Amino acid sequence: MTEPPRKRMVRPPSGGQEGGRGKPARLRTAKERTKSQQAWLERQINDPFAAKARNLGYRSRAAFKISEIDDRFHFFRKGARVVDLGLAPGGWTQVAIERGVTDIVGVDLLPVDPLPPAQILQMDFTDPACAPELIARLGGSPHLVMSDMAPNTIGHRETDHLRIVGLIEAAMDFAVEVLIPGGAFVAKAFQGGGADDLMARLKRHFREVRNIKPKASRQDSSEVFFVATGFKGR
Template sequence: MARKPPSHRSRPPRRQMSGSKTEGTKRGRVTPKSEEDNATRMLHKKVKTAAGRKISSKLWIERQINDPYVRKAKEKGYRSRAAFKIEELDDKFGLIKQGSLVVDLGCAPGGWVQIALKRGADRVVGIDILPVDPIPGADLIELDFMDETAPDRIKALLGAEPDLVMSDLAANTTGHRQTDHLKTVALVEAAAEFAMQTLRPGGHFVTKVFQGGAEKKLLDRLKRNFQKVQHAKPESSRKGSPEIYLVALNLQGREE
């Protein structure tokens, strides 16, 4: 008697290959989302650790070369990625007007000065403790803004009340959190004091602040002197950065 061929049900089950189905794939095909993720991973550049280079330095360099705003700044000829921050703030609040006279506190390397001039400022007076390469249309002072002579030197160059005082001042960190906080608060207060003393009526003030915004005492003073005061964080400000910006619009008057 002839033996029957084995039924298909008696065949051993097919083994499923490991990794044949993964999240974001279908029948082995990569979805657009997976393609985008793969492309991002391929574009991300890593920096090799060189002898004597700290890990923190390696990570900073790696972050810089992979930052889209750093690339855009180079393409546009801006001196720093920070230029996009003042662009965004100007788009939202209308800080820079045609023919404006602008003061830039902490102006190095000059990105904010470039944007102010590009957007219609007639002249910019900038100050920084670091040297800044010349920019046509700008008067640049190499001096610590906290030097007692700094305000008078800025006013002498201005020759008139400015329309906008913008401050990107930041204290050098010591590693001691409370000390760094106090130094930052002092810079913000000094910038605000200068703005309230020098701005023309209707002028604006914008400054970088940290750790939840400006101190309540300073906010109260600004609200008494300006029509509108609020905090804002530009998209170009790194998500992990504690920085935000305080914007005070339309100076109404000065305290006695």
């Protein structure tokens, strides 16, 4: 007589608890990984927001950062036109669509799986042909330009920071060129040299400019978010 098949005792991941966690998990093998890659992977495994993103079907933990910002400023609404710069893997666009946005176009150098009704361009944003194509696909001037762009790093802190600042400036110049009066701009930035100058430039074009660090942003990270509202017009 054969034994009945055993039930698999497998539970879906809980995502942990915000108030406290058990012993951190460690990867069983670090073969062919650098120390920094190993540390990043272990941090992802033990990150409650990363686990929560997986459970809820978001493509990245960054979804919670833009969700918190939108909870405060209410950018995402039916009828709003949105441009997402550096959208891969798509967490910000997911939240925008979930909250009622239907007119949204995004661009990234990397391929991104479809996120209907969003239109996605695989293109270099700094290509002069990119900006006109984004607006043409959107069908009009946006109410919101958001940027989560980040450059490829080379490991030289000063050079990497200059590249980050350069991308923020490019996103800012684009926003000033295309936004409707009263529109808004959100961009990921990093604390350090140049941040004050960027804020000052934004204040020339927007009525209110804030520097925000969402709860979902790791406390040991230098990332912040510039939120500029009330575009004054060109």
